Amino acid sequence: MAQFRLQGSKVLAVSLAGDTVKAKNGSMVAYDGRMAFKKMSGGGEGLRGMVTRRLTGEQLTVMEVKGHGTCFFADRASEVNLVRLQNDTLYVESSNVLCTDGGLRTGTSFTGLRGASQGNGLFTTTIEGTGQAAIMSDGPAVVLRVSPQYPLSVDPGAYIAHQGNVSQSFQSGVNFRTVIGEGSGEFFQIRFEGDGLVYVQPSERNTIGGEV
Numbered sequence: 001m002a003q004f005r006l007q008g009s010k011v012l013a014v015s016l017a018g019d020t021v022k023a024k025n026g027s028m029v030a031y032d033g034r035m036a037f038k039k040m041s042g043g044g045e046g047l048r049g050m051v052t053r054r055l056t057g058e059q060l061t062v063m064e065v066k067g068h069g070t071c072f073f074a075d076r077a078s079e080v081n082l083v084r085l086q087n088d089t090l091y092v093e094s095s096n097v098l099c100t101d102g103g104l105r106t107g108t109s110f111t112g113l114r115g116a117s118q119g120n121g122l123f124t125t126t127i128e129g130t131g132q133a134a135i136m137s138d139g140p141a142v143v144l145r146v147s148p149q150y151p152l153s154v155d156p157g158a159y160i161a162h163q164g165n166v167s168q169s170f171q172s173g174v175n176f177r178t179v180i181g182e183g184s185g186e187f188f189q190i191r192f193e194g195d196g197l198v199y200v201q202p203s204e205r206n207t208i209g210g211e212v
Helices: 046-056 113-118
Strands: 001-005 011-024 027-042 060-072 078-092 099-100 105-110 121-139 142-145 152-154 159-172 186-202
Touching: 001 152, 011 027, 011 046, 011 078, 078 186, 105 159, 121 159, 142 159
Parallel strands: none
Antiparallel strands: 001 011, 011 060, 011 099, 027 060, 078 121, 078 159, 099 121, 105 121, 142 186, 152 186, 159 186
């Protein structure tokens, strides 16, 4: 299995010994050894994945990297965060995916009103199986625990990903900036319940109503 490690906080180094990884198209910044690169369609999910992603609007353009040596990946100086999966599923925005183990499966999942609040469709990317994934954030990501005793509410503009036995629902009526008199007119939150982890970033992406 490929070995993932961080070079600083913004570059991912992946050591390959005949292994394969899938990485965001164009994210390779350097490599040593012998590597082969191949663009993949439909997020690496073939024709069916290409059709599904076109219908859902959840775009994921990746390349397959295989060889012997070390390959370095980065994208627009984004922070890189490593996530280890053990026969489970990571739900993540496609724009935040940098690299995954070749054996991990990607797909799309209906997210309901959370997707609508962000203005980027009702679907999100799933990464399933056992292995490592590297996801990106605007600033260092914070990992927050969700437990049955302590549900979590998140600003949709700061949400990156989640994993575990977690359910999510859409809430309206108030947002964090409204409370302190700096609201933008968008009143959305995502509420997570169950047992798992939620990844958030310290910088908020634009939503339908502007910045949250």
